[in-house]
Amino acid sequence: MELHPVQSTGPQETFVLNLGPQHPATHGVLRVKLTMDGEFINDAVIVAGYVHREHEKMGENRPWDQFLPNTGRIDYLSAMMYTHAYVGAIERACGIEVPPRAEYVRVITSELNRIASHLVWWGAYLLDLGGMTPLLYAFDDREKILDLLEALTGARLTYCYYRVGGLAEDLDDGFVEGTREFVKEFRPRLKMFRRLVSENIIFRKRVEGIGIIDAEMCRKYGATGPMIRGAGIPNDVRRAEPYSVYPELDFEIPVDPAADSMARYKVRMEEMEQSLRIIEQCLDRLPEGPVMAKVPRVLKPPEGDYCYATEAARGRFEVRIVSTGKPVAHRVRLRTPCFGNLSLFEEAARGMMLADGIAMMGSLDLVIPDIDR
C-alpha cells in the first residue's frame, strides 16, 4: 500500500509523544505512543486496555440470559445490534423461531440506533477536525432518536430491549408515529448536513486522499464495516450473511473505492440514508402478532459451537458461544469491529503527519470499550 507521499529529509532525531490516555481525539481512554520525526509519525504503538472489564469471563459465570445486559455495554453506541447478536446466537443454538413482528421491530430499532451512532461519529469527527457547529446539529437530531427509544425501552443508550425469542415489550402507536415523523424530518436535515460539511473546502483538504486504507490491508487485519466499504468492497453482514428480515428488505450497500478518510465519511453518510429507507419499509410492512416466542424458562442450548454476526454501526460484531448443554455458557467470545479496525492503525499511520493521523483515526469511528471489552 502507498503511504502518504510527503516525506521528511531532516536528521534522524526523534521524540516520543503520548497521545492519550486522556485526549479528546481518541474518544475515550486510549493511549497511542507516537515516535515522531518532527511533524511526521515514525512509529505508532497502541496501548489499550484501560477500560477492560472482562466481559467474556462474565459470560461464563452467569446464566445465558443474565449476560444480555452486558452486551449493550460493549459498544455503548450500538447496543441494539450487539444485543441482537447475542440473542441471535442463542436462538440459533436452541432453534428458536422468532415471531416476524419481533424481527421487524428489531430491524427498526437497530437502524434507528445506527443513525444515532453515525450522528455521534459525524459530530465528533468534525469536532476533531476543528468544526464545532456540526456536533450541535447532530446531537439535535440524535436527541429525537434517543427520546423515541427511551419511550420504548426505558434506556437512552444501553438498551436491553431484545430477549431470547423476541422482545421485552411490543411497540405502541406513539413510537410508530414518532418514527415516521422522524424519518420525514431527518431526510432534509441529512441534505443540509451535506451542504454544510461535505462540500466544505477546508474539510475536503483534510480528508481527501489522506489515510489510505485499501481493501488488501482490511483483509489482512480483519477490518470491517465502513472501513471495507470505504475501500470499494460491498461487504455488509446484512447481505453477506443474511440475518433477521434483512433479506426481504430493499436497500443498497454504499461503497466508495477511494479508500481514504473521505470515502469512509461518504459511506457513513449514505448509510444513514439507507437506514431511513429500511425503517420506512419496516414500518409499512410491520405485521401483527406476538413479539415473543415460546422459550424455556431455563435456557440450555444443545452442545456445540455457534456463531452469529450482525452489522453494527462500526462493522461486523460477532458472538461465538460454546455450549456444553448447561444453563451457563462454556465460552462466550465477542468479536468486536473496533478491535480489527484499530489494529491496522499502527501500520497505516506510519509516515503520516500528526494532524493527518488524527483525521484518519477519527474516520475509524472508534469506541474504546468496544476494543477493550
Next chain:
Amino acid sequence: MSRCPDNLLERFQELFPAMNMEKPAPSEESAGEEDGADAAVPPPPPPPPCRKTEHAKVGYDLDAIVEPHQIEEAAKLLDHEGFAIDMITAVDWPDAEQFELVYDFMHFQAGTRVCVRTRIPRDRPEIATLAHIYPGANWHERETAEFYGIQFTGHPNPIHLLLPEDFVGYPLRKDFKPQPDPLLEP
C-alpha cells in the same frame, strides 16, 4: 447454491489427508449437520476433520480440524484464496487437558466463513504465530496469550494487550482464581 466452494473443501482434505482422528473433541462436534458432499469420504465414527456446515445453523460454512503444526499451512491456503482474518480465540477444556484454538476466516465477497480448529495440550500450550501471514493476528494472539497463557512462538510482540502489564494469572482459564486484593484484607 453452496456458500462453501467445493474446491476449498477438497483442498483442505488434500492438504490434511491422513489425520489421526482419535483425539477430536467429545462435545462440540455434534452440533453441525453433515452435508451430502461428504458422502464420498469413508465415514469414520467421529466427524470428518473437514466438513461443510450449514451457515444458518452454526454461523460458518466450513469446519476444519487440523494438527497444531498444520495451522500455518491452513492459514496460507486461506490467505491465497483471498480470505480475511476474522478472529482467533481459544476454548479451555480442562477435562480433556486441552486448549482448543479456533481460527475464523471470512471472505468479503462471497460471505463464506471458515473455522479452523486445533487442539494443544494444556500443560504445554505452544503454537506457531500467524502474525507474519495475517498482521491482524498479532493482536488476537496477544489477547489469547494473556487470557489463556498460550505461547505463540515467533510472535513479534508478545506483551499484554488488554490486561495490566503486571497482571499475574490467566483469567479465562477455567481454574483461574483471582488474587486477593491486599487492600481489602483485614
